[in-house]
Structure formats: structure tokens, C-alpha cells
Amino acid sequence: MERIKxxxxxxxxxCCEGESILNVARxxxxxxxxxxxxxxxSPTLACKMCMVxxxxxxxxxxxxxxxxxxxxxxxTPEIEEERVAIMQAYDVNHPLQCGVCDKSGECxxxxxxxxxxxxxxxxxxxxxxxxxxxxxxxxxxxxLCIVCERCVTLCKDKIGKSHIKALKFDGEMxxxxxxxxxxxxxxxxWTKFKKSLIGLNGVEADACGDCGECVSVCPVGALxxxxxxxxxxxxxxxxxxxxxxxxxxxxxxxYEVKQKGxxxxxxxxxxxxxxxxxxxxxxxxxxxxxxxxxxxxKDLDSFNKTIAAFKEAQTIKFxxxxxxxxxxxxxxxxxxxxxxxxxxxxxxxxxxxxxxxKISGNLGSATQKKITxxxxxxxxxxxxxxxxxxxxxxxxxxMKQNKGANLVSFxxxxxxxxxxxxxxxxxxxxxxxxEEAMALLLASVCIPSDVMPEHLRAQIANFExxxxxxxxxxxxxxxxxxxxxxxxxxTSTEKEITEMQSEEVEVITSALYAYCGDSxxxxxxxxxxxxxxAKNPILVIGFDVYGARNAENIAKILGYIEALSVVKIxxxxxxxxxxxxxxxxxxxxxxxxxxxxxxxxxxxxIGVQADNVLQMPYLSEQEGTxxxxxxxxxxxxxxxxxxxxxxxxxxxxxxxxxxYSVDYxxxxxxxxxxxxxxxxxxxxxxxxxxxxxxxYLLEVDYPKEEREIAxxxxxxxxxxxxxxxxxxxxxxxxxxxxxxxxxxxxxxLSKEYAQKLELEQGDKVEIDFLNGVVVCSEVSxxxxxxxxxxxxxxxxxxKAGTSRYVNASIKALK
Numbered sequence: 001m002e003r004i005k006x007x008x009x010x011x012x013x014x015c016c017e018g019e020s021i022l023n024v025a026r027x028x029x030x031x032x033x034x035x036x037x038x039x040x041x042s043p044t045l046a047c048k049m050c051m052v053x054x055x056x057x058x059x060x061x062x063x064x065x066x067x068x069x070x071x072x073x074x075x076t077p078e079i080e081e082e083r084v085a086i087m088q089a090y091d092v093n094h095p096l097q098c099g100v101c102d103k104s105g106e107c108x109x110x111x112x113x114x115x116x117x118x119x120x121x122x123x124x125x126x127x128x129x130x131x132x133x134x135x136x137x138x139x140x141x142x143x144l145c146i147v148c149e150r151c152v153t154l155c156k157d158k159i160g161k162s163h164i165k166a167l168k169f170d171g172e173m174x175x176x177x178x179x180x181x182x183x184x185x186x187x188x189x190w191t192k193f194k195k196s197l198i199g200l201n202g203v204e205a206d207a208c209g210d211c212g213e214c215v216s217v218c219p220v221g222a223l224x225x226x227x228x229x230x231x232x233x234x235x236x237x238x239x240x241x242x243x244x245x246x247x248x249x250x251x252x253x254x255y256e257v258k259q260k261g262x263x264x265x266x267x268x269x270x271x272x273x274x275x276x277x278x279x280x281x282x283x284x285x286x287x288x289x290x291x292x293x294x295x296x297x298k299d300l301d302s303f304n305k306t307i308a309a310f311k312e313a314q315t316i317k318f319x320x321x322x323x324x325x326x327x328x329x330x331x332x333x334x335x336x337x338x339x340x341x342x343x344x345x346x347x348x349x350x351x352x353x354x355x356x357x358k359i360s361g362n363l364g365s366a367t368q369k370k371i372t373x374x375x376x377x378x379x380x381x382x383x384x385x386x387x388x389x390x391x392x393x394x395x396x397x398x399m400k401q402n403k404g405a406n407l408v409s410f411x412x413x414x415x416x417x418x419x420x421x422x423x424x425x426x427x428x429x430x431x432x433x434x435e436e437a438m439a440l441l442l443a444s445v446c447i448p449s450d451v452m453p454e455h456l457r458a459q460i461a462n463f464e465x466x467x468x469x470x471x472x473x474x475x476x477x478x479x480x481x482x483x484x485x486x487x488x489x490x491t492s493t494e495k496e497i498t499e500m501q502s503e504e505v506e507v508i509t510s511a512l513y514a515y516c517g518d519s520x521x522x523x524x525x526x527x528x529x530x531x532x533x534a535k536n537p538i539l540v541i542g543f544d545v546y547g548a549r550n551a552e553n554i555a556k557i558l559g560y561i562e563a564l565s566v567v568k569i570x571x572x573x574x575x576x577x578x579x580x581x582x583x584x585x586x587x588x589x590x591x592x593x594x595x596x597x598x599x600x601x602x603x604x605x606i607g608v609q610a611d612n613v614l615q616m617p618y619l620s621e622q623e624g625t626x627x628x629x630x631x632x633x634x635x636x637x638x639x640x641x642x643x644x645x646x647x648x649x650x651x652x653x654x655x656x657x658x659x660y661s662v663d664y665x666x667x668x669x670x671x672x673x674x675x676x677x678x679x680x681x682x683x684x685x686x687x688x689x690x691x692x693x694x695x696y697l698l699e700v701d702y703p704k705e706e707r708e709i710a711x712x713x714x715x716x717x718x719x720x721x722x723x724x725x726x727x728x729x730x731x732x733x734x735x736x737x738x739x740x741x742x743x744x745x746x747x748x749l750s751k752e753y754a755q756k757l758e759l760e761q762g763d764k765v766e767i768d769f770l771n772g773v774v775v776c777s778e779v780s781x782x783x784x785x786x787x788x789x790x791x792x793x794x795x796x797x798x799k800a801g802t803s804r805y806v807n808a809s810i811k812a813l814k
Contacts, residue, residue: 002016002017003015003016003017004016004017004066004067004068004069005068005069006021006024006066006067006068006069006070006071006072007070007071007072008021008024008025008028008030008072008074009030009072009073009074009075011028011030013027013028013030015027015028015066017065017066017067017068018065018066019065019066020043020061020062020063020064020065020066021052021054021059021061021062021064021065021066021070021072022034022037022050022061022062023039023689024066025061025072025074026039026688026689027688027689027690028688028689029688030074031074032050032052032061032074033049033050033083033112033115033116034047034049034050034061034062035047035049035108035112035146035148035150035219036049036062036148036149036150037050037062037150038150038153038154038157038158038217038276038277039277039278039690040157040158040277040278040372040397040401040690041153041154041157041158041397041400041401042153042156042157042400042401043060043062043063044148044149044150044152044153045060045062045063046147046148046149046189046192046193047086047146047148047189048060048082048086048185048186048188048189049083049086049112050062051079051082051083051185052064052072052073052074052079053072053073053076053079054070054071054072054073055067055070055071058079080116081183082183082185082186083116084116084117084118085122085182085183085185085186086183086185086186086189087109087112087113087116087118088118088121088122088123088186089123089174089182089186089187089189089190090109090113090146090189090190090193091109091113091118091121092121092123092124092125092190093125093127094109094144094146095143095144097144097221098110100230101144101221102221102224102228102229102230102234103218103219103220103221103224103234104221104233104234105233105234105235106234107219107220107221108219108220109146109219109220122182123174123178123182123190125172125174125175125194126172127172128169128171128172128194129143130142130143130145130169130171130197133199133200134205134226135163135164135200135205135207135208136205136206136207136208136209136210136211136212137208137210137211137212137215137225137226137227137283137287137740138208138212138214138215138223138224138225138226139223139224139225139226139229140198140199140222140223141221141222141223141224142169142197142198142222144220144221144222145193145197145198145220145222145223146193146219146220146222147166147192147193147196147197147198148193148219149166149198150217150218150219151164151198151214151215151217151218151223152164152165152166152198153217154213154214154216154217154276154280155213155214156400157396157397157400157401158213158280158393158396158397159211159213159280159393159396160392160393160395160396160399160400160417160420160421161207161208161211161420162201162420163200163201163203163207163208164198164199164200164201164214165198165199165201166196166197166198167196167197167198167199168195168196169194169195169196169197170195171194171195172194173191173194173195174187174190174191174194178190198222198223207783209283209728209729209742209743210283210287210728210729210740210741210742210743211283212225212283212286212287213280213281213286216273216274216276216280216281216286217276225271225286227271227287227740228270228271231270232258232270234256236258237256237257237258237270237271238256238257238258238267239254239255239256240254240255240256240257240637240638240639241253241254241637241684241685242254242255242620242635242636242637242638242639242684243626243628243634243635243636243637243694244281244284244285245321245576245618245619245620245626245636246282246284246285246288246576246731246732246734246735247282247284247387247388247575247576247731248388248572248573248574248575248576248577248578248579248628248629249282249388249390249391249628249629250576250626250627250628250629250630250632250634251274251279251280251281251282251285251390252274252275252279252634252684252685252686252692252694253272253273253274253281253285253286254272254273254274255269255272255289255639256269256270256271256272256273257269257270257639257640258270265294265641265643266294266295266640266641267294267639267640267641268640269289269290269292269639269640271289272285272286272287272289274286275685275686277686277690278686278690278692279390279686280390280393281390282389282390282729283389283728283729283741283743284729284730284731284735284738284741285390287729287738287740287741288729288734288735288738288740288741289620289639289738289740290738290739290740291608291618291620291734291737291738292618292620292621292639292640292642293608293615293616293617293618293621293642293644294621294640294641294642294643296615296617296642296643296644297643297644298643298644298645299614299644299645302613302614303614303645303649303650303653305613305614306604306606306613306614306650307650307653307654309594309596309604309613310596310650310654311654312594313339313593313594313595313596313603313604314338314339314340314591314592314593314594314595315339315340315341315342315588315591315592315593315594315595315596315602316330316333316334316339316340316341316342316595316596316598316602317342317343317344317591317595317596317597317598317600317601317602318330318341318342318343318597318598318599318600319343319345319575319598319599319600319732320343320345320346320573320574320575320576320577320578320581321575321576321577321599321619321732321734322577322581322598322599322619322647323577323580323619323622323624323625323626323636323661324577324580324584324624324625324626324627324633324664324665324668324674325624325625325648325661325662325664325665325668326624326647326648326661327577327580327581327584327585328584328664328667328668328669329647329648329651329656329661329664330585331584331585331586332651332656333651333654333656334585334586336654336655336656337654340588340590340591340592341585341586341587341588342587342588342589342590342591342595343581343585343587344600345574345575345578346574346575346578346581346582346585346587347587347588347589348546348547348551348574349546349571349573349574349575349578349579349582350581350582350585350587351546351551351552351555352545352546352551352552352554352555352571353555353571353579353582354555355552355555355556355559355707356555356556356558356559356562356571357559357700357702358559358702358704358705358707359555359556359559359560359562359563359704359705359706359707360558360559360560360562360563360569360702360704361563361701361702361703361704362562362700362701362702363571363579363631363698363700364541364562364568364569364570364571364631365562365568365569366538366539366540366568366569366570367570367630367631368390368391368394368570368629368630369630369691369692370536370538370568371391371394371395371397371398371538371540371570372394372397372398372401373398373402373535373536374398374402374405374534374535374536374537374538375398375402375403375404375405375406375534375535375536375537376405376406376407376408376530376531376534376535376536376537376538377395377398377399377405377406377407377408377537377538377540378408378409378410378442378527378537378538378539378540378567379395379407379408379409379410379411379415379418379539379540379542380410380411380438380439380442380539380540380541380542380545381410381411381435381438381541381542381543381544381545381548382411382540382541382542382543382544382545382572383411383413383415383542383543383723383725383791384415384418384540384542384572385415385417385418385728385784386725386726386727386728387542387543387572387574387725387726388572388629389728389729391540391570391572391629392417392418392421395407395418395421395540396421399421399422400421402535405422406422406426406530406534407421407422407425407426408425408426408427408428408523408526408527408530409425409426409427409428410428410430410438410442410520410523411428411429411430411542411544412429412430412431412432412544412723412789412805413429413723413785413786413787413789414427414429414786414787415784416783416784416785416786417784426523426526426527426530427519427523428516428517428519428520428522428523428524429517429519429520430516430517430519430520431515431516431517431717432717432718432720432805433548433549433715433717433718433805434515434516434517434717435544435545435548435549435554436548436549436550436553436554436557436712437463437512437515437516437712437714438516438520439545439553439554439557439558440459440460440463440512440557440712441510441512441513441516441520441524442524442527442539442557442558442561443456443460443557443558443560443561444460444524445524445527445528445531446531446539446561446565446567447560447561447564447565448564448565451564452560452564453560453564453706453708455708455709456557456560456709459709459711459712460510462712463510463511463512463712463714464510464511465510465511511714512714515714515717531566531567534566536568537566537567537568538567538568538569538570539558539561539567539568539569539570540569540570540572541558541569541570541571541572542572543572543574543725543804544804545558546574547803547804548803549715550710550712552710553709553710553712556707556709557709563704570629572629573627573628573629576619576626576731577626577627579627579628579629579631580625580626580627580633583627583669583672583673583674583698584668584669584672598616598647599616608734609733614645615644616644616645616646616647617638617642617644617646618734619636620636620638620639620640621638621639621640621641621642622636622638622642622646622661623635623636623637623638623660623661623662623679624636624661624662624665624679625665625668625679625682625695627698630692630697631673631697631698631700632692632694632695632696632697632698633668633674633675633682633695633696633697633698634682634694634695635679635682635684635694635695646661647661648660648661648664662678662679662680665677665678665679665682666678666679672698672700673698673699673700674698675696675699677696682694682695682696683695718805718807719807720789720805720806720807721788721789721790721806721807721808721810722767722789722790722791722792722797722805722806722807722808722810723789723790723791723792723804723805723806724791724792724793724794724797724803724804724805724806725791725792725793725794725804726745726793726794726795727743727744727745727746727748727780727782727791727793728743728782728784729741729743730743730744730745730793732794732795733795736793736795743780744778744780745780745793745795745796746777746778746779746780746792746793746796747765747767747777747778747779747780747790747791747792747810748780748781748782748785748790748791748792748793749779749780749781749782749785749790749791750781750782750785750786750787750788751781751783752786752787752788753785753787753788753789753790754779754781756788757810757812758812759779759812760779760781761779761780761781762778762779763778763779763812763813764776764777764778764779764812764813765777765778765779765810765811765812765813766810766811766812766813767792767796767808767809767810767811768808768809768811769797769799769806769808770807770808770809773799775796775797776813777792777793777796790810792806792808
């Protein structure tokens, strides 16, 4: 995009043509008042506060686009007078609840009233009471609402739900005499928010579920979150910048905490907030914050038993929710004592990553920022709206903000949430176990023929054949001309007409289409069409493919797509710090002998759970780092204090030298892309233009290798009726324990499939995996699911195997 120069309040800045004046100003630390505007979203033009003078003409900075050489003046006497009038209108009859309002101390109505200098009230209006409302986790007081519609914009342009909107309200309206006596924009703003309120957009109140994101953008106290309402003033809370540890998205967040009790040793997290202009959170990030082990004290007897167990053990098994520093300790212990390191959730991903990176030369170059700049996003092999919801928020943002954007989804089940992001999504439903063939089909449309390696071309050609087919021509409009005389009498025979409407042509057919599924041919053809002219196309790869048949071959095929096409790939890590562990640890596939389990089951188990021999801190209680999906090394700061033993104490007792976990931060392996930066030197937050400055990006540059893919055979497909993934808002046992999340795990079924199985919400069921493992669960009707396929939480299905597909017997329990 062409770079241009504009001048805002005497400051010359360089920007991209087509950006809004407001975004350019914010990116260059130039303040323009704005209440209703949400960065990277559609302007609502509700508050009018961002009015500026551009080349001598009054415009709204949120909506007006910059032009080369444009001169912008933010403040003129007329504009300042109008802003005062707007704030006076907002303040008319605004309830004086500042002493108890959750927003007091960080209220934008308060801030802007002082900023513009409101010293008196020139307007009056009879008050109208508006009834309270609630949806999901949000509690709505319309009497405090200024109808800026930031919440509506967020729900539509970022989350992708459009569950709320501005509704008509027949309340008291300003006297029409004010229309002539007050500035035009101020009167328009006043009448707008007096005749409107926010409410549900034709959906049921529980459709919002555990979201609560609308609360985060409310500039006043109109929207609050149930668990926090009336519990604390904002200025009483200590703010701790950190990173969400529930999934590999690693979102930036801030814990707001307060001292608990009179000792001062314990703290309570009151709420989680985020920089709403640049980031969203999923329900787990915002609501699953209460789990902690700050009550744990050092138990020397249990610690000594643990050290003895480590000296006896041959294997250390662990989960993906550990820090990079802990991963490095484990690797050093392996090198010193020869331990087997087993992380079942990360091992397939590491193997996949190794094969992919040798061909692509990287770990996948796509980031979430690049997703928001894309006009074509393709997803393959994952239940994205369940596995990493914030990635889907960015996909939706791309669909809403980029003109002509397209979304293509390939999966074994239809993702209803993704389909709602665009009017006409391309959806290809393929059969389980056909991921290798699907990868080959994607390569056939993504990689230009002139750069495609011969061995890859040969594999594709192996499944293609030329057939003669008869196709029907669209000639109805021409029939009257070609088969009738001037008076409309038919002059051709029926046979001749049929021949004119049909044509025999040669077409290329592929056995891959039949193998993958009936809908795949059309979806692939539409993908090829969408790729033509697409800007910054992105292919997002989900968890399914890492444990799929011939996953190494799939990794190679996708590596060639990354290396040889304009389509750039994002590999979603299947756990909180799966990418960091994959880079740092030499993992083993199977355990050997006596095993220590760290947050997973072992012969001797340590970790966060109360029944562990030695209880350890949650990841949110530690200082350290993890590597998120954007290949960014991000810092974790403890939400609550911890007084027990941590893994570094074990490592030190076994002979490693460092006193604290963060002493390992600057020793993370540089040859894997880490930097020699100490923990205390890592930053948090975003720059003014929304660029993330938290932590640092991995500097990874792998040497590329030319590797042939293995011969592909279309093996017989398995028969499955169960998909292993957690329900919405859940990632682990930690989120399942959250008292603030209403959604539960269990056997998730579409409404239609539940009726077919004669099951209802809450029914108890027995699930037999047909391999000797039987679990009991509870039915959960998921309105986001369609079709005859069930899903089961990872915690319940952890003994079913590494594949996400299972064939199980489901039986109702009376």
C-alpha cells in the first residue's frame, strides 16, 4: 500500500493511504478525543467527539481517510465548543453513582467531562427510567448507557457473534427548541442516545454463554461483569501485567488483585482485564483466574521424598503447561541423568514441526496480525473456535474489515461459529483419516505449477485421470433465436435442441475427491478461485493433523506450501507452551521404568492438584516465559504469591546451579531462536499503533532442505463417531474448576444428534472406547455443533489415544 505524508496539528507523519485520520493520529501519539471508536473495527459515528478540521473541512477522524499532503487541525474554537456541548448532553441526568459504580476511577465519561472543561450544565430533560437487562456474563444498566455502541461493534467486528445491537426506546426526548440553541452534532448525539438502548439481537439470553467481552469495552458503568459488580473500586486494585496460560494463544492480560486477609501474605484476583483496543480474551482468559496454590507451605518431608523419587526415576512425564525455564531445566536434567522426557500432547507436534521446518525454513510465518490483514483465510484440520478462540476473533476481524475477504474451512465437522463470519463461507467436510490426501489437494491449488517440485507434481498426477463427460450448456436464452422462426414457431427437432444444450468435454477427475468426501471438489475449486488476487492469504493448521495418519508426510506437503507459494501457514500449538517445549526439549515417545509425573499421572506424581505427593504452583503463579502461536516469547508474572516448593528447587537439589527459575531465561537456546535477554528486561503491552511489544519474537531461520514426500496410498478409512476436544471455554482441569464459567465439559452433542440418540441435557452416559477404557460423562447440548458426530473433553478421553477420532459405544445410564 502506498505510503503518504500528512500533517496533524503541525506534526508531519508518514502513513498508509486509506487509513483513518484517527488511527494515524493514535499510531503517532497524537490525541484526538473519541468515545465510540474501537480500533481495527468499523466506525459507528455515535459520539462525534473525534471531529477535526481536514484541509479546512469539518470531518470525523474515525471515518475520514487520510490523503497525501492533508493538513489536519484537531482543535479549533468551534470544535472545542461543540465537544463541550456533547459532553454536557451526555451528562444530563446521568445517574450520580460514582461512589459505587464499578467504572469510577477509569470512567471515560468522567475523564472527557474534565478534559473538555464542562463547568456548567446548560441543558435539562425529564428523566426516563430504563429497565435493567443481562445476557451471558454481562449485567446491563441502560440508565448509565450513552449508547456509544462500542460493545455492539466488538461483538460484530471482533468476536463475530452480532448478538447485541442498539434497540429503539420510547423515552423522553429533548425539547426541539434545543435544536436551534445548541450545536448541531451535540443535539444529534443527545437525541440518539436518549431514544436507544442496547439489547439482544434476536437471540436468547444464554446464547452469549461465558463470553463477557462486551463488558471490557464499555466506557462507562453500563456494562459490568457479574462476579465483580460492586465488589471494589478500580483504584483499590493492584494491576499485574501478565500472559494468559490457558492455551497457546498466550494473550496479554492484566490481573487486578487485592490483599486477602490481614496478614498480607495472600491476595485475591478480583477480575482480569485486557487492552480492549488491541486484544480480546476468550472466556477462559477472562474468567478462569481463581485457581491458585498460594496457601501451600514448604513441606520438607514431601520435598525430600520427591528428590528421592527423582533419583530413582528413569522417566519424567509432564504436561504442556510449563514455562520455557522449566522446559530448559528438564532438558538439562535429561542431559545430566539420562531421563526419558515424555510429553504426550507435544511429541506429535514436535515431530511434525521438525519435518515442516526443514522444508519451509521456518515455524510457519503467519501471525495473528497478518491474519487481520488477509483477504483469504483457509483453515484445515482443527476445531478452531474451541481450540483457540482468539485466533477465530482475528479471522472474523479480517472478514469484517477487509473488502472482499473470503473464508475457507476444511474439517470433519462444520464449525458453525466460523461460518457466521462471512455471508458465503466455503466449507469442505472431509472424512476422518483423509488429512494426507487433503494436504495434497491444498498443495495442488496453492503452489504454482511452475515452481512445484516434480515429486509433488507426480503424486498429484498419480490420482488424476482424464474423463469425457457430458455437461449441460446454459442456452435457454438463445433457444428462441436458434430454434424458432420470426413468428416463434419451433423449427428444430427435440433431438437437435438437446444436442445444442449439451456438450461433451474432457475433464480432469481425481480419486482424492472421492476419497476425502463429496463436498471437497467444489470447496477446492472455490479455494482456487478465491486465491486469485487474494492479499496475504493465510492457511491455519489445527491440532488434528499432528496425530493424523502419515503426519510426517503432511508436514512436508505443508512445508512446500509455505516455502513455494504466497499462502503463509500458521501451525496452532496443541497446548499452552507446546511450541516452547518442542524447541527446547528432546522428547521421547515412550516412558521407561519408574516415572515421575508433573501435572500428569506417573508412578510418583507432583503438580498443582491437592492429591499430588508434592503440590506445586500453577503456571499463573510463576515468573517465566512461554512461546505463543505468533512465535513470540512472552513473560508470565504471578497473579498471586506462592510460598511452597517450585520445580527450580527440585532442579537445584538434583545439581543444577541456578537459584531462581528466571535465572534460566537468558540461557534459553539461541540456536532455536531465543535471545539472551533476562526476565526483568522483557516488556509488556502494545505500542500506540497496536504493534505488540511484549517479550520478543523468535529469530528462527532454518536451512531449507529438498525432501521428497513419501508415496501416498489411499488407505481404507476408519469409522468414528467421537471427536476429542474440550467444550467451549475449556482447555484443562484448571478451567473446569473455575466457579465463574458456566459451560461444562462432557459428551457434547448437537441438538439433532441428541434427539437421534434419545438423550437430553444433563443425562448420564457411559462411553466405552472399545479398548478396555470406559468413562462416565454427562450430556451437554452444544448449539454450535451440527451433524451426527459427538465430542468429548480431553480430560475425559485422555486414555483413548493420541488421535482426535475415536469409535466409541455410547449408552445412557438410568
